[in-house]
Amino acid sequence: MKKLGILGSTGSIGTQALEVIDVLLNQFQIIYLTANNNIELLIKQAEKYNPKFICIGNSELKDKLKISLKNKDIEIFYGREGLLEISSCNEVDICLNALVGASGMEPTINALEGRVDIALSNKESMVMAGDFITQLKQKNNCKIFPVDSEHSAIWQCIVGENNKDIKKLILTGSGGPFRTRDYSTFNNVTVDEALAHPNWEMGRKISIDSATMMNKGLEVIEAKWLFDIPSNAIDIIIHPQSIIHSMVEFKDSSIKAQLGVPDMKVPIQYALTYPKHIESDWETLNLAEIGTLTFEKPDVVKFKCIKLAYQAINESNSYSVVLNVANDTTVQAFLDKKIKFNDIPRLNELAMETHPNTNSNDLKTIQDLSHWTEKFIKDQL
């Protein structure tokens, strides 16, 4: 039985991961679960999975948890400190990091420091600290199993292949909710419109990232670090049906693709059961019913965030840190209705252009850059 910890167990990926665990009967023991503020769901999960440790966002919620779970032998942590402590727990075989945004980076590092393998849904970890994490992973002989559907697809395409034979990675993207929307109306985009993704059911932050296509840009950076492929060998193609989850082209021009219905439970399961494809009852793909798969070039004028990501990846390491933290902050400001939709790429770019750049990628540098960026964006609001 594998021992599993889930960071962010009440979010979209966390809850879907527990659905996967329910199907993989008796193959996983849950050691820890963490949530930010969804206390009701965390209580239900704790009662069902009997973890050794749980963590919640603040001390007030911790006191409530203590009362609700008084009959259970569960150690309860709280706040950022508690999250960092729980992510350092090396009693687990795999840590599923399903945290949102830059806050997920340090927990990824903590798990790797404890020589724990990571099922990584928090792409921001690789975007901000790809250089550092890659070195740490190698030093501690750990694995990172991608959960992001595109990266899971690429990973599945290159099992048994030699990295030297890869010509390029082709990341597919649905194009988000505004693929066909007139650019001149982008400033009128409402939060609800931006949250309404056509294919994938996701959390709020990543839904906005899909609407700006920053998500695809972050995925390019994530892919560079996960697969050790240069950015000029990573392409994006828009595929509105989200059936092909990504492709790999080899030097002999042969292309492999991974397909399936858009359901995050499949890549989550593969990340937890690699190298096995274990029987499940998830919906299967019916290509005859779908009939047509279409493709188009991404519009980098309309979706400037894609361009910013390629720019960041080709500059020193600090650019990706600043882009990521700026984006976390602008997305939150947009969700809070403090800025307009077009301000997201505009302010992300301004932060990138203005920051004190460096190629260092140690934790202290990343933290300093993060504070600089957050303050810089907040000063613009």
Ligand code: MG
């Ligand atoms: Mg993705």
